[in-house]
Amino acid sequence: MRLLETDAKELLSKAGISVPTGKRVSTAAEAEAVAREIGEVVLKVLGKKGRGKAGMIKFANSPAEAFEAAKELLEKSDEGLIIEKKLDILEELYVAFAVDFSISKPVLIVSKKGGVEIENQADVKKIPINILRGLTAEQAGEAVAYLGHAELSPFLQLLYKQFRKIDSELLEINPLAITANGAYVADALIEINDDSLSRQPFRQETPTGGIEAEMAGAGWSYHDLGGSVGLICSGAGLSMATLDLIQIFGGKPANFLDMAQVDGDGIYRGLEILSKKQGVRSIIISLFAGLNRCDSMAEGITRFVREKGQKVPIIVRMVGNREEEGFAILRSIGLEPYKELEAAVKKAVEVAV
Amino acid sequence: MAILVNSETKVCVQGITGKAGTLHTGTMLEYGTKIVSGVRPGAEGEEVLGIPVFNRVSTAVEETGANSSIIFVPAAMAKGAALEAINAGIKLIVIIPEHVPLHDELEIMQAAEDSGIVVVGPNTPGLIAPSLKCKIGFVPNKYYIPGSVGVMARSGTLTYEIVSRLTLAGIGQSTAIGVGGDPVIGSRFPDLIKKFEADPETKVILLIGEVGGTQEEEAAALVADGKIKKPVVAYIAGFSAPPGKRLGHAGAIISGSQGTMESKLKSFQKAGIAVAKTPSEVLDLVKQKLR
Numbered sequence: 161m162r163l164l165e166t167d168a169k170e171l172l173s174k175a176g177i178s179v180p181t182g183k184r185v186s187t188a189a190e191a192e193a194v195a196r197e198i199g200e201v202v203l204k205v206l207g208k209k210g211r212g213k214a215g216m217i218k219f220a221n222s223p224a225e226a227f228e229a230a231k232e233l234l235e236k237s238d239e240g241l242i243i244e245k246k247l248d249i250l251e252e253l254y255v256a257f258a259v260d261f262s263i264s265k266p267v268l269i270v271s272k273k274g275g276v277e278i279e280n281q282a283d284v285k286k287i288p289i290n291i292l293r294g295l296t297a298e299q300a301g302e303a304v305a306y307l308g309h310a311e312l313s314p315f316l317q318l319l320y321k322q323f324r325k326i327d328s329e330l331l332e333i334n335p336l337a338i339t340a341n342g343a344y345v346a347d348a349l350i351e352i353n354d355d356s357l358s359r360q361p362f363r364q365e366t367p368t369g370g371i372e373a374e375m376a377g378a379g380w381s382y383h384d385l386g387g388s389v390g391l392i393c394s395g396a397g398l399s400m401a402t403l404d405l406i407q408i409f410g411g412k413p414a415n416f417l418d419m420a421q422v423d424g425d426g427i428y429r430g431l432e433i434l435s436k437k438q439g440v441r442s443i444i445i446s447l448f449a450g451l452n453r454c455d456s457m458a459e460g461i462t463r464f465v466r467e468k469g470q471k472v473p474i475i476v477r478m479v480g481n482r483e484e485e486g487f488a489i490l491r492s493i494g495l496e497p498y499k500e501l502e503a504a505v506k507k508a509v510e511v512a513v
Numbered sequence: 514m515a516i517l518v519n520s521e522t523k524v525c526v527q528g529i530t531g532k533a534g535t536l537h538t539g540t541m542l543e544y545g546t547k548i549v550s551g552v553r554p555g556a557e558g559e560e561v562l563g564i565p566v567f568n569r570v571s572t573a574v575e576e577t578g579a580n581s582s583i584i585f586v587p588a589a590m591a592k593g594a595a596l597e598a599i600n601a602g603i604k605l606i607v608i609i610p611e612h613v614p615l616h617d618e619l620e621i622m623q624a625a626e627d628s629g630i631v632v633v634g635p636n637t638p639g640l641i642a643p644s645l646k647c648k649i650g651f652v653p654n655k656y657y658i659p660g661s662v663g664v665m666a667r668s669g670t671l672t673y674e675i676v677s678r679l680t681l682a683g684i685g686q687s688t689a690i691g692v693g694g695d696p697v698i699g700s701r702f703p704d705l706i707k708k709f710e711a712d713p714e715t716k717v718i719l720l721i722g723e724v725g726g727t728q729e730e731e732a733a734a735l736v737a738d739g740k741i742k743k744p745v746v747a748y749i750a751g752f753s754a755p756p757g758k759r760l761g762h763a764g765a766i767i768s769g770s771q772g773t774m775e776s777k778l779k780s781f782q783k784a785g786i787a788v789a790k791t792p793s794e795v796l797d798l799v800k801q802k803l804r
Contacts, residue, residue, distance in 0.1 A: 259615065261696040262727050264622035291619045292627070327616050353615035355588065385753075396694065397668020397723060400750035405791060407753045416754075450653040450673045479677070481653070501674070502793055 161352045161364045164206050166242050168348040175322050177315065179345045182244025191230035191243050195223040200246040203229050204347075207239035212276075219246060247344055252335035253307055254284075255316070257323040259330075266291055266323070268316070270303045274335035295320040315343060327356030374433045378426070380419045387412025388512045390443040390472070392430045394419045394452070402446040405502060411509030414440045421452050424460030431464045431474070440472055444508035446501060447478040454478045454486025462493045473511045477504035515642030515688040516663065516708040516715070517605060517631060517700070518581070522647055525570060525579035525603070526551040527586060527594045529561045533609070534585035537651045538562055541583075544654045545646030549577040570601040581605040583639065583649050591635060592617035599624050607649045608634035611694065618697040625699060632699025633690060638669040640690040644714065652689065660685015662799060663709035665702055666721035667692055667728075671750055671792075675721060678796050684803065687714040692728070702732035710741045717744050717802045719795070720786075722777065724751035729777045736784035744802035748789045749777050 163171070166184040173179045181198050184206065185191045195201045203226065205216035216236055220226035226243065233241055254274035260267045268287040285306045287299050295317060304312045323331045330351040337346040352362050367373040375382035381396065385403070389411045393399040396418045403413045414437060419426055427445070434443060447457055461476060477498040478486055490497045498504035524541070528534040529551025539562055542548055550573040551561055557568040567573040570582065582598045584591055588610045598606050599621075606625070613635040625632045633640055639650010644659035652669075656677040664686050666672040676689060690705060692698055702720060709715045718741070722729040729749065735741050752774040781788050787802065789795040 259619065259697065262701075262731060264619060264626075264697050264699075266619060290623055291616070292623050324616065327614055329615060355612040356614035356616065358589070359614070395668060395670025397666075397671030397721070397750050398674055400668075400723060400754060401671050401674070401792060403753045404750060408791065413753060448670045448674045448677075450656075450670060451651060480673070500793075502791060 161354055161357060161362060163350040163352065163362070164239060165204070165348060166206065168350040169345060171326070171350070172319075172322065172345055172348060175318055177318055177322075177345060178342060179348075180244040180247055182242055184240055185230065185243050186234070186240040188227045188230040188234065191241065192223045192227040194243045195220055195226035198245045201226055201243050202246045203233055203241050203243045205233050205237040206242055208237070247337045247339050247346060249335075249337045249339060249346070251338040252346070253309070253338065253343075254332075254334045255319065255336050256330065256332035256334070257320055257328065258332070260286075260288065263288060265289055268295065268299065268303055268320070270307055272307060289320075294324075309338065309343070312343060326350070326362075327353045327360055329353045371433055371437055375417065375430075378419075378429055378433075380417060380430070382418075383416040385413045385415050386439070387414045388439055388441040389508050390414040390434050390437060390440040391417050392419070392427060392434060392443060392445040392447075393417055394422045394447060398446060398448060402444065402501070402505060405505040406444070406509060409506050409509045411505075411512055422457065423452060424456040424458070424463070427457050427460035428464045431461070432468070435468070435471055441512035442473045442475060442508045444505060445474065445476045445478070446504070447476075447480070449478065449480030449482070449486075451481075453482045454480055455482040455489060458486035458489035458497075461495070462489055465493055465495065473508075475504050475508040475511070477501055514712060514714050515645055515647070516705070516712045517633070517640060517688065517690065518642050518645060518647045518649065520645060522581050522605070522645075522649075523547050523549045523577070523579050524649055525549065525573045525577070525582045525598075526564070527570065527582055527584045527598065529553055529564065529566055529585070530556055530559070531585055533651075535561055537585070538564060540651065540654075541648055544648050546648055549573075549579050570597045570603065574601045574603065579603065581607075581649060583607045583609065585609050588612040588614070588635075592621055595621040595632070596624055599628050599630055603630065605631045605649075606633070606699070607637065607639050608632065608693075608699070609637065609639065609650065611636035613695070615697060618695065622697060622699060634693040634695075634698060636695045637691040637693035637698075638672075640688060641686075642688045643686055650691070652691070656680050657689060658683075658685040659687075661687055661714060661716035661803070662719050663687045663705075663712065663715035663717070664689035664719045664721065665692060665705045665709070666690070667694060667723045668721065668750065672721055675719075675748065675792050675795050678792065679799060682796055682800070684796075684799060687712060696726060702728040703735055706732045706735055706741055706745070710743055715743065717746060717799055719799060720745060720747040722747060722749045724749065724754050724774050724777070725772050727771045730771050730780045733777075733780035733784040733786060736786055737780070745784075745786045746789065746795060746798045746802060747781055747786050748792065748795050749774060
């Protein structure tokens with residue numbers, strides 16, 4: 161879960177880290193009022209990437225300028241704006257705590273070239289951290305020496321403490337603005353680990369309404385892919401492999417769906433939701449019953465077809481536990497299942513055209 | 514022989530009294546896995562399917578000689594369970610639950626590294642060595658037979674899909690390991706491919722990967738450097754996955770220049786690794802390499 165810049169800065173500020181005076185606003189009048197209070201300001205669209213290049217950052221020297229800038233930026237925003245005191249920046253640094261998955265360790269990443277996307281690895285210093293020991297004084301010293309700012313050691317320690325406390329995947333300060341009055345967090349990107357949210361105070365917005373919300377409500381991982389071949393599948397890997405085959409055979413997948421250990425009721429529900437999706441011309445059910453059972457899933461499919469009919473053709477491919485029983489159930493309503501995944505996908509693509 | 518397990522592997526089930534713990538203790542015992550003890554705080558003296566239960570892993574190790582463990586506790590308790598197993602001197606830990614908090618995973622992996630312990634998972638169906646009749650996990654064993662293909666994979670159902678095709682064709686497996694679907698996991702492709710290289714039972718190595726992460730590239734680099742001489746066959750799912758989208762596994766996040774399908778295919782090509790485009794091509798390529 162990604163925190164909005166305003167939320168990220170509030171959190172850091174509470175931890176004793178310097179951030180510019182500022183506020184989240186959603187109207188030009190509010191922006192004008194804030195500028196009247198704090199003087200020269202910078203306005204940035206919240207919740208967007210690559211804002212500099214996209215013209216989503218503006219400076220204003222007066223309340224009237226702030227009003228105009230806000231009016232313009234609000235057209236590009238969904239989450240409102242952050243308006244804050246303009247800093248007199250002497251130097252822009254980059255500081256981040258992240259996780260290096262290839263070594264299973266947190267890493268401290270620092271660079272003297274903050275403010276832009278850092279592309280050249282030569283400009284970066286990476287320091288792996290033993291999480292059971294924490295960021296050592298030596299490591300912090302090494303990082304600040306590289307940055308040429310010995311005074312930043314306590315700042316790094318505060319930041320690491322936050323990284324740990326909030327179960328962060330990424331805590332990136334870019335830039336860390338060096339001013340005559342010390343270091344300020346000019347921008348902060350904080351990702352909280354989704355699997356840790358139950359022990360954190362942050363609440364994720366869940367999709368409201370639509371197929372996404374219904375699939376999420378059933379506990380499944382779903383993504384709209386916009387094509388015409390709908391997919392009902394259990395297992396992320398098998399779902400991705402089936403999507404790949406749809407494309408190989410010239411079709412366009414409508415969605416990704418991982419229903420995990422699904423049973424017949426789940427399949428029924430999945431078909432119910434997916435058949436509402438616009439543009440779906442065929443549905444492939446791609447199942448390998450490793451722990452679950454073909455007969456249970458076949459019952460879900462036949463119940464759906466009996467009650468709702470086949471508005472679009474349903475192609476079933478299932479193998480695994482109680483396969484023969486499952487096949488018999490499907491054949492009882494005239495649905496001929498496939499054993500071979502590739503053949504089933506070919507058929508689903510063919511009938512979707 | 515197999516990798517990670519051997520004829521001396523004795524398993525302790527942590528969380529043996531839970532629903533999944535009890536169910537899969539049953540399926541593992543039925544298959545032939547040597548399960549010697551279970552752990553559940555407060556349940557010492559009880560038995561589950563004839564297996565003695567202890568309060569602590571250290572007692573289970575002392576009393577029953579367990580040297581491996583499988584963890585079936587809820588995600589929030591996985592760290593405590595894993596650290597307890599590490600401190601008790603367990604040598605191989607298979608962590609089943611998904612949604613283990615990231616920082617807990619990092620702590621587990623650091624402690625395991627410090628103690629020289631092998632971890633598989635979290636978020637894994639586990640591993641199976643058919644010639645030893647040993648499975649530590651919930652892999653559906655009827656699709657596996659003894660043989661010489663070493664399998665390492667990131668996804669459960671996709672592995673069953675592909676392995677069952679090998680098995681139907683009479684091609685067996687030396688050891689098959691689900692590495693787990695999380696970005697932070699214990700044993701990764703570059704670790705396992707070295708173990709398969711050293712394992713006399715393994716003749717061909719099958720890598721079943723996904724977009725996202727760098728495990729595939731790292732394994733390919735070992736092949737390119739000549740450190741792996743056995744033939745490798747690879748299949749990667751997810752070329753149609755839109756960039757940056759999470760498709761179920763948090764691990765399949767496309768980031769940086771590595772991790773994309775293009776990057777993986779390029780590194781395989783450089784290493785001379787045969788890449789199957791479809792699951793059915795995997796069978797053809799493995800057959801070729803076994804000749």
